[in-house]
Amino acid sequence: MRFDRFCLAAASALLVAACATTEVDYQGEGEGFVGPGVRVQARLETPSVGTGGGEDAADDPAIWVFDAPVRVGAVATPGFVVGTDKKAGLYVYGFDGAVLQFLPEGLLNNVDAVDGLSIDGRPQLVLGASDRTPGRTGVSLYRFDPAGGPDNGVRPWGAIATDVVEPYGFCFARRGSEVHAILVGHEGEVRQWVLSVDADGRPAAREVRRFDIGTISEGCAADEATGALYLGEENVGVWRYGLDPASGDARTQVQGIAPDVLVADAEGLTIIADGEARYLIGSSQGDSAFPVWRIDGAAPAYVGRFVVEAGAVDAVTGTDGLAALGGPVGPFPEGLVVVQDDVNDIGTQNFKYIDWRDIRAALGL
Template sequence: MTAQATVPALPTRKAVANGGDGDGPAIWLSPVSADLSRIITTTKSDESPSLGVFDLTGKLLQTIRAGEPNNVDIIYGFAVGNETRDLAFAACREDNTLCLFEITSEGTLRTISGGSQPTPIEVYGSCTFKSPSSGKTHLFVNAKSAEYLQYELGSTANGTLTTTFLRLFTAESGGQVEGRVVDNENGWLFVGEEPLGLWRYDAEPDSDVSEGFSVDVVSTSGGNLYADVEGVTLVPGKTNDEGFIIVSCQGVSAYNIYRRASPHDFVMTFTIAGNTDGSVDRVSSTDGIAVIGDALNADFPNGLFVTHDDAKELPEGGTSEEASFKLVSLEIILGAEAVTSLGLLRQVDTQWNPRSS
């Protein structure tokens, strides 16, 4: 059953900011305690290019220099030498490299040997994939022209990261792409083509990518999306058929939800309002997004949704020069009154363990 509903604007829980010109965030799930999980944000401005690390209260814990990272993703439990580590991965525009950092058990970032890997393209977006068949970790990186390069991530015996090129393909019509996410369990790569729509490809390196599966197209072509199609993220479910894909539509400052199971039926659209007391403004010109369904703490008992906000509106008028990221309880989104009959929240895996496989 599909709701095809537009849900009234949902309230923001918290907001964080670090530098200017941000983009796609990530959420790192702590192995120590869920309430020690972290939000990692990007600042791609050439004035202060960095990654920022926040706790769940919105407190900035760390910034670390990175070469104009466009978006950031998490790799859990990767074998580095004779140790297992979590990594943060970003495409860095400054020198067109794949940038990787170690995430410590405390949830801070530090450099790692081999953490800068060259590419032959002008990088624009990236994501990670752990193959369910081989167990290997792959890195996707793309150019604006929709060229996608796929690499295998490796490590030497002494703990230096390496990459091995696997394949190159062009996503659908070759329009500008940025947002993407991989469904590891099902082996799917979802690609947001900014002017046209959302596509699905097989993520395994030996799969046929000559034609993508069209999940949805923009409204001018009869679909439910609106240009620019920007961030794409996955809400893990209790089974491989449960869960959701969320897509941000920059032109209307809204978000579409689709079912994870093929053919990925459209469920609903929502927007994000400011706090009722005016302390946090609404989201406008949204870009990158991230989500996690785990029970984290009292503020986020059924997961967390994080979105970039391009224009942070100030109470006294005007906008801030800092990039803003808004934090919303996933319970507010999937438990919205307009869709409660669909039982969306019941499908979310609140005990998802990314280190179990």
Template sequence: MLNRLIDFSKSGLIACTLFVSACSTTASFQAIANFKLKSHGQAWQSLKATTLDSSTYLVLVSEQSGLLVGDISDSKHLVLEGKYEHLDVRPQGDRSLLVFTVDQQSNIPQLIEFDVGSTSIEKKKTQTFKLGNFQIDGLCLYRDSQQNLFAFLLDGYGGGEMRWLLDGQSGRPVDASVKALKLPPGSDQCSVSDENETLFITEESIGVWQYPANPETEWQRSLITENLYHPEVPAEISAIDAQHDILLVATQKSINLYTQKNKSWQLAHAFKPPKQFTSSAITSYSENIVLWDEKQQVLQGLPALEINPLNKSQNHLPVVAASVQTEAMQTRGDAADDPAIWVHPQAPEKSRILGTNKKWGLMVYNLNGEREQAIATGHINNIDIRQQVASSEGLVDIAVASNRSDNSMALYKIDPASGEVSTWAALPTNLNEVYGICLYAPSHDEAYVFINDKNGLINQYQLLLQNSAPAAKLIQTFQLQSQPEACVADDKTGVLFVGEEDVGIWRFNLKQAPVPAPELIAKAGEQLVSDIEGIDLVENQHGKYLIISSQGDSSYAILEGEAPFKYLAKFRIGFNADKRLDGASETDGLAVTGKPLGEKYPDGLLVVQDGYNLLPEAPQNFKLVDWQLVIKALGLKNVHD
């Protein structure tokens, strides 16, 4: 890829084609074909371009001149009086433009919708939004794969917030704070590539940082630009603009164009403008670059660069929304971990969700997400449930959890009438760092526990529940090379699935004695992005599936539940505007049942741990998803209406 400085001399412009080695010189500083929109005698401070129904429109704002919307041929334009600062734009359907800006006098963000007709542009409506107690120093819009519209608002001092503006399904205003932003001081400009879900933020005297735009992704950054144009003379950034796989960064010394390759942003061109040129705003359209020349008070256009974005259209994963969330954990940090679903035998709508708090104990929730019990048992990590297991008390419903406080197995009883959970016993193990756990009950009279250690050791214990006191007997051990966690056993087929976090999913055949070497049925990679966390099986009239938490990309993979365990699809859990719920991300544990749980969940329920509980920010919790929505979104089976 080219990485060179291109000099716009007074007599001409050098136009280069990306990804080739030759450049050609034009005779003069040319205007873009059909680019005729003028400044209309005004001074502008922010500039954005967008395409609507195959036509390109420019939007400009100023504290003195108001707001201008016009097409590049200047066949129609509209100027609003007012004092505006900061700007971003998105198309809305085929005939509307959404312009997000700030009323300079009131510091109130406004989303202005313009109706674009064949001969005119008209203001349609204005929506105002709430704001925290800070002065807006920069802003940008982000539209996610669900078409939800968000805004990033920067205060320039290292703070700000992400705000949800519009619901992508209905188009209705939401106006809710998603999360606070934690940035370095001097962060005052931003732009988002919606397609790549990438947020770019400038830091004064440093450069441009790349952050995730998706709020359900871990807030990490990487530096893209540094010492712009000339290492000895770093220049302050005057404007940035992201479009697809193109990032434009303007300074008083250069216009820098970055492109993305293999998820990395690289400098492709560095243009040196004429000496008399001062850029204070920049944008692009159709591979053309448009700038506002602050000194000459004119718009300038650079001809097309034949840019060939590598990922201009990305295949976004299907998204389903949660319908309910549980109450948040009492403590912040990495607390919530693994859920399990107990199904009420007579009244399924009264079923319970058992969720672990690995800093404290066990939480019990109803299907509305309300906490029914909190049991201080210790550092409970993973949990599993079996119902109707033979014991000295008759058939009982049990839960077993890995207790990292004393490396034991915490055994619980569940009352079949009320769903009340009570502690029953603490069963010791010989492991040093217990981690994942699951139950296997091939019949009412047999119940086994598989519990693993961080060193890869997996122990199988037989539960002895028909004695006067519960006990556990070590039956056999298995060994993986690195850290496992989640596991699930298929009671019908005698298959144990174990997730080795950085490797993949292993299948153990428990029907054979001795148990043969495990088979790797799914490798960590593009479909399962490590860490591989929660695993569960679901079976009903829509099929039998293995569902896995692909924690590395905050998604959920679906495999066939029987050999050959073919990979089928992935999905994500996104925002729900009607319920004001965020999605789920970096999920640890999950649980799923295909049994009907009342009117809300006629085809079963999926419960996942949410690593980042937002809208607003709060301690971790669990999200509840109608399993029928997953089936429909992925088209796995025909679903009755």
């Protein structure tokens, strides 16, 4: 995100800790600075998000592919990308970047999608978004029926209420037959619920864990294969917790803030499966780069980082949220990574689509 309040960059850990209640942007090279990393290019982009004037609006995407093509309005598609406009609502995009649907749902920040729930006897895709709209702060929930007809689309479903004052990060996870929803508050408050469907077809949420990360946090990604929950503390680094609520607040640090690896503020997190390998991708917003760790081993292993230079579309700078999905994703045969672009060349912020094969080749994975 772009922020009006800054901490001065400093090598001293004490000074960083002193700034821990304020969000940090990289100050060494100026706005839009791009640090070291292997170079890749985005294949395409979405239209601008927001109402103009350089407004900070685009925030976080999620990607989903269905077993068979679905319809969103008049368009048949193998899946879609959803992205938040944190000033106005939720976009649904095709794999060509075109807008398929817009829901004027208010101040939605982070979004994720999950299957595993049936509503009115029909399997549904459920989407959740952290919602900062005054009077309804919490998690707003949406449903999409893969078997829907010509007027099909993403529809509001309900909400999860919370005591978190400013919902920020959000992600879903599957644990066996359970669907878990995990909310990260601006000040590092974490709430974890088991999400289900009640007798009337409405969402029901049972809180199963709460803890505090420590300071300002947002990034959230669950690795169901290894039972890990990765959370980003923006001015401190990336942490690995257990996905099992019984693990409490026990954690290990994956990566601390460090020059040329992860520069404050650390923003979005996402996981991509590539065959037997699984990778965690982060957003080093302070120098417009993306560190990558392999996470299917005994401990996360840093494998390098990439930046997105200008090519068919403009370069990516100051990324906030990002999402990744391995395997066939529309025209991307082995996976897709979608990232928010803070400073777009034409218009306001938007989302860029990157072929996973390009990232994998550049990093030598």
